[in-house]
Structure formats: C-alpha cells, structure tokens
Amino acid sequence: MDLRQGIGLRKLGKTADEFQQDLLSNLYYRRGTTVESASARDAYETLSLTVRDRLAERRARTAAAHYASNPRWVYYLSAEYLLGAQLEQNLLYSGTGNLAAEAVKALGFSLEDLEDLDVEPGLGNGGLGRLAACLVDSLATRDIPAVGYGIRYDLGIFRQIITENGQTELPDDWAFQGNPWEFPAPDDRQTVGFYGHTEPVPGSPDRKVWVPGEIVLGEPSHMLVPGYGTDTVNIVRLWSAKASEASFDLSRFSAGQYAEAVQEAVRAENISKVLYPDDSTELGRELRLKQQYFLVSCSLRDIIRRFRLRNEDWSEFADKTVIQLNDTHPTIAIPELMRLLVDEYELDWSKAWEITRKTFAYTCHTLLPEALETWPVRLIEKLLPRHLEIIYVINMLFLREVGAQFPGDQDRIRRMSIIQEEPERRVRMAHLAVVGTEAVNGVAELHSKLLRETVLDDFADLWPAKFQNVTNGISPRRFIRIANPRLSDLITEGLGDDSWLRDLEKLAGLESLIGDASFRDRWQSIKRANKVALAAGDPDSLTDVMIKRFHEYKRQQLKLLHVVTLYQRIHANPAGDWVPRTVLFAGKAAPAYHAAKDLIQLIATVGATIAADPVASPYLKVVFPSNYNVTLAEKIIPAADLSEQISLAGKEASGTGNMKLALNGAVTIGTLDGANIEIRARVGEDNFFLFGLDAYEAAQARINGYQPRAFYEHDAELRAAIDALGSGAFGDVGHRVASSLLGWDEYLTLADYRAYLDAQAQVEEAWRDRDRWIRMSILNTAHSGFFSSDRTVADYAARIWRVAPVPVPHED
Ligand code: TH1
Secondary structure, three states: OOHHHOOOOOOOOOOOOHHHHHHHHHHHHHHOOOOOOOOOOHHHHHHHHHHHHHHHHHHHHHHHHHHHHOOOEEEOOOOOEOOOHHHHHHHHHHHHHHHHHHHHHOOOOOOOHHHHHOOEEEEEOOOOHHHHHHHHHHHHHOOOOEEEEEEEEOOOEEEEOOOOOEEEEEEEOOOOOOOEEEEHHHOOOOOEEEEOOOEEOOOOOOOOEEEEEEEEEEEEEEEEEOOOOOOOEEEEEEEEEHHHOHOOOHHHHOOOOOHHHHHHHHHHHHHHEEOOOOOOOOOOHHHHHHHHHHHHHHHHHHHHHHHHHHHHHHHHHHHHHHEEEEEEOOOOHHHHHHHHHHHHHHOHHHHHHHHHHEEEEOOOOOOOOOOEEEEEEHHHHHOOHHHHHHHHHHHHHHHHHHHHHOOHHHHHHHHOOOEOOOOOEEEEEHHHHOOOOOOOEOOOOOHHHHHHOOOOOHHHHOOOEEEOOOOOOOOOOHHHHHHOOHHHHHHHHOOOOOOHHOOHHHHHHHHHOOOOHHHHHHHHHHHHHHHHHOOOOOOOOOOEEEOOOOHHOOOOHHHHHHHHHHHHHHHHOOOOOOOOOEEEEOOOOOOOOOHHHHHHHHHHHHHHHHHOOOOOOOOEEEOOOOOOOHHHHHHHHHHOEEEEEOOOOOOOOOHHHHHHHHOOOEEEEOOOOHHHHHHHHOHHHHHEEOOOOOOOHHHHHHHHHOHHHHHHHHHHHHHHHHHHHHHHOOOHHHHHHHHHHHOOOOOOHHHHHHHHHHHHHHHHHHHHHHHHHHHHHHHHHOOOHHHHHHHHHHHHHHHHHOOOOOOOOOOO
C-alpha cells in the first residue's frame, strides 16, 4: 500500500455511538482502566485522547499535503507561548463538542467537570506569549504551512496568590499529572553546545571549528494546532533540555558522592526548568542566554533537517524558509545560521549572509529602554565564543556599509554599531536583529512609527523599506466563541450564520441590528448573565476591568487614585446619587519588581478597607482574583463593561487585552497609546472615552522638567487621595507608593489624573443612559473585526513572509 496515496487510516467514528466506542477503546487500551473504576481524571485523559485522535488524523493529511507541495514554510521562533486550555478549543475545532458531552455523560461525568481538569500550559508571561498562540492559531486557520518553535518549561509562569500582604508566588508544575495534548518525539533530539573555544581551519579564513565545553540534548515534543473551519493542523514544537548520558558521573556515584554525581546533569536540565517571569524588562542572566541559544540551536537544526527532506540546494533555502523572530529573544539565530552555513556546510561567507538575511524577519514588541536586550560581550565570549566572532564580522561589514553611505559620520557609526562600548562592551540584540533580517515590524501603527522616529531612527534612514507595521490581533475563536458562548450565539443568530468566526469583519453587520430593541435587550441580558457567572460583584453595577501585567508604565496606580477619590467622594456625600461600580484588577508582577508588587498589595489593602466600610461598600467594590492567566481572562472579559487601557502614551507597544475587551462589548477608557488609537478610529470617537497626554506631549513634558508636586498642590482631590495613601493607614506600602508618585512619577500619573477623572465622569453619564451604553457596547463589537489575528497573519503573509496557503483536501 502506498501510504502517501491518502493516509490509509481506518475512519474515526462520526456518530455518537461510534464516538462512544472510540472513547471506550481509549479507556481500555491507552488509559488501561475500566468503566467501573474510571475516575474523573481517567475520563479527562481518555476524552482528550479521543479528541486528539481526530486532530491527529487531520495532522497526517496536512503533513501529506505539505510534503507533496514542498511549500515555503513559516517558522515562528518564540521564547514564550501562552496557549490556554486545550480541551475546549480542540472540541470546538474538531467539531466533536456534542458527541463528547454525550459520551462522557454515559461515563458519569459532565464536560464542565472534565474541562476543570484541563490545565493551561503557562509557558509565557503576557501579551507577547499570547500573541504567539493567536498567530499559530490563525496560521493554521489560513492554511499556511508553519511550525511554532518554543521551550517546554517544566515550570511555567508562577501561580499567584493575592492576600492583603500582596502577591505570593508558587511554582507552576503544570504537567505534574501528565499532558494528554503533546507527542514526545525523542528521535528528533538535537545536540547543543556551550562554552569551549574555537580553532582555525587551515586554508579557510572564514571558517572555524567550535569545540564546545558542554553538551546538552534538546528533546522535542509537539502539540497540535488545528485551524478553524479547515483541515489544516500545524504544530508547535517545544524543546526540553536533557542531560547526555556522559554527564552522569558513575564513579562519583559509586564513591557515595550522590549530589556531585548528578550535578552536571542537573545543570544541563535546568536550561528548560523554568520560565523567566519577566515581562517587558530585561534580565541579563547567563541561564536566560542559555535558554535563548538552546531554543535557537535545536530549532535551526530541525528546520534544516526538514528542508533537506525535500531539497538539496542551499540556494533554495531562503525561498523555502522564513523565520520570524518574536522580539530579540531568539536573535542569536542570526549568527547561529551563519555558523551552520559557513563552518558546518562550508558555504562562502557572502553566500551565507545573503541566505541568512533573506531568511529572517524581526518583530519588535517594545520601546521601553529597559526591555531592549543587550548582552555583555564577555558573557557571549564565554558561552558562545564562535558566535561572538561571527557577530564581530557581521558588525565590521555592516559598519563599512554605513561608513560608505555616511562618510565621516563617526557618531552615527557609534550609535548604530551592534557593539555598545560604554559603560561596558555589550551586544545590542535589536541592532543585530535589524541588520540580519529582511523585514522589521512594530506591532501597532503608533509603535511602528515611534520605532522609526526614535530607537531605530538611524536604521530607518539607512533602510526605509525594511520597516513595516503589522498591527497585532487576537483569535476570535478563543476570545469570543469559547470565552463568551452566549454572545457568540446571539451574534450568529443576528448575522444568520457563524461565518464571522473566520471572517471577523462580518461583525459590522451587527450595526443594522442596533435599532432592534429586543436585540439590544438580549445583548444587555447576556452581559448581565456573564457577570452573574463571574460572581465578582453586583451584576447591575458598572464592571470596570483592569487586567494585565503589573507595570508602572501601564499605570495601575492611576486607577488606584481614581478608586481612592471615588471612596472619598462617597464619604463626603453618602446620600449622593452614585453609580455603583465593581473595579476588578487582575494581573501578576515580576517577583523582583518591588514597585509593582507594592501596588498589588496596596490595591488589595485599599479594597479590603472599602469592603469593610458600610458607607462606601454599597457603591464601590474592589475585587482582585488571584492568578490571572488565559483561563481566568476568558471568564472576566465577557463580563466587562469598561476596559481600562490607561498606559502613558508612547509606552504600550500595542496591547491585546484592549482588543479582547472591545470585541466582547466593553467600552474602552484609554489614552492615545498602542492599538487603542486604532480601536478608537474603528469603533468611533463617540464610543471610546479618550483622555490624557499624547506620546509627543508626554515626551515633551519630561524634557520640560515635569514636576509631579505641582499637580499635587493644584488639585485638592488629587492631594487628598495621595495623602490618604501616604497617611500611614495603609502602612509602608502606602508611603512608598505616595512618595514615588510625588518624588519622580516616571510615567506622569499625576499629569493625567484630572483628565482621567473627567473621562470617568463621562463614563458614568453614559452608563446612566442605559440605552446609549448598550449601543456603544454593540458598536464596539461590531467594529472590532479588524483585530482578528487572521487579519494579522494575512498581513504578515502578504507583506513580510510572501507565503501562500496550501489547502488540505477534505475527507469525509
Ligand atoms: C508586549 C507589549 O508590552 C505589548 O504592548 C504587546 O501587545 C505584546 O508584547 C504583543 O506584541 C511585550 N511583552 C514583552 C515581553 C518581554 C520583553 C518585551 C516585551 S514587549 C519578555
């Protein structure tokens, strides 16, 4: 039998009876248990395998179609993936939700019970990791041959517990009970070198031999990434570090030195032990650089192995391969590909450089100076000696090009060099990423513009065509269909079918339903039902949501000042006609980011004070659920009325929570920052509460010598709020937060306070006119279609990757 003619599989069951039989067979043969003794865990594992089988069958057909067409591939390299829970998504994408519900019922369980056992792999920090997950979803949905490469951290982002003492972190051993969604592939393991030295190759001046001092194995496993409404199933391939046999020291073990015997093996396996819990901050630790090189080395070898399955000639490599770098974290891939091509495959430097530059593209996700990675030259020299040599050659040739374009402009050469000289010599990874790629993009219009005008201005002068914008997006399947089934059903009914889930601009059709009073009523009842389900506060109150990582630039402190002012106003006039509000905060702070952790603690303490206060608590409630993650976001977002997007303009590259909330009918209060600008342009100025300085005004305020005290002194309400925080009633944290605001206030919180409170007054006015509010809510959903990650992927495919879809033939 020719297995490539069709994939030669027995058909999986399509009816309820057949699905049931498949489930039973998995229960007996793969789980090794029986109906009588099946626990919920057994049922969960068995159901997951049964659903996975359906996707695996599509996967086999996808691989056959891809093999036959030998297409141009997209490889997405990312240190983080926040994939979210898998069961519900895979039920939806395989179309087996109803069959599954029936089948597990017969076993004595409900689907909801089993979904509660489905742990999300927390292999990322926030927006950057979740973006990677949305993009791989949309790549499959758009039938683009793609693999996402990442690291399989044993411990994901920490589990967070919030108390009045602030945030406590616990390890997240997410795969402790196993993970039914992944396929280990130990036979595709790779060998990764570190440390050591290089030796010249006589007669080949460009080549070197690298003799590593440490060897670590990379073992892959993959998870299936199905497309929605298509037969394509792509994969994400995640690498685990494993010690080689040689690293176990048998002689020490025999001598009773047990700890010493395994010490080298432990060191090797530590590489993929834990995700660094830092978001938008740089952390120059050796282990982090090891993780980056580990990901890159394993993935590039795998990419080359896959290329060579169907191709022989290196001159085709860049035509068949595009590698997208998700921020600078995988940028060491540029010198690594040069090393492989020049040292191992013996290509000329210039040929190798042409291939390398054409193969890579770079997405930058930030403007914050502290998030722009640089690595000490000494560290790279020690850990990756050959790569440093290659970086030096790349830099020399690059600076020669700059010198030719701008003769005598020494200052420009110093600014653009890949090597920073002062105060210590460091490698600027963003410069390396720009020099070694064909395209560079920011993640929202404003961000891409500021990249060209500020941090990368010299590069934009040199290569204007290289710089692009690709505005971020979100998966409508996960962030409305799965998160908000009630609203999704209403939309499907209103639009006549569910094709909007693959073509989100169709939501614009909701605008014509806005005049229908019963549609508006149902819209409102659904929002209320979602609030009841969330159970975070009075479902009739204004649910005011700020969910994101804690960072000073995002300005949770501004929201806190608003809460304190509301509290004080209610106290000053208990009989006033107050709009009841539930303010919901959720988010994690990096464990070493003390100012952010202070804010968490202060918010929790202020919240408890308000809850204990009989005057204010009927109108104002602060809730702070623990452990914000994708699963919790999916519960909060459908219940939100107001979306807080209040970063200092020019600091939030894009934001993606802003898109998820607008899509679910929350109205935004926000600054002219990141993708907020594009959201406002689409949903309309009347359906967005704008306030605050713009990015240019903010930069100018800093230059003009911003004085937070002046705002404090001139605004009695602001003064009262800060004084309350610093009064001692909230302990040392209150003092620290108040004095940091008055002392320096890096993110101009006080400058935007009054404008923010005025905008909040407009929010309350709109909320009191319930019909107006519902119309605003519907218009937000109706005009969020642009923010589908399917559109984002289409943009990358057309303008950066130049790839075409490869459809997978459908089989009934
Ligand atoms: C985030 C940005 O802060 C956010 O605005 C954007 O929407 C998101 O990326 C997706 O584009 C970033 N996350 C990180 C994480 C690290 C370093 C830099 C950034 S920027 C570790």
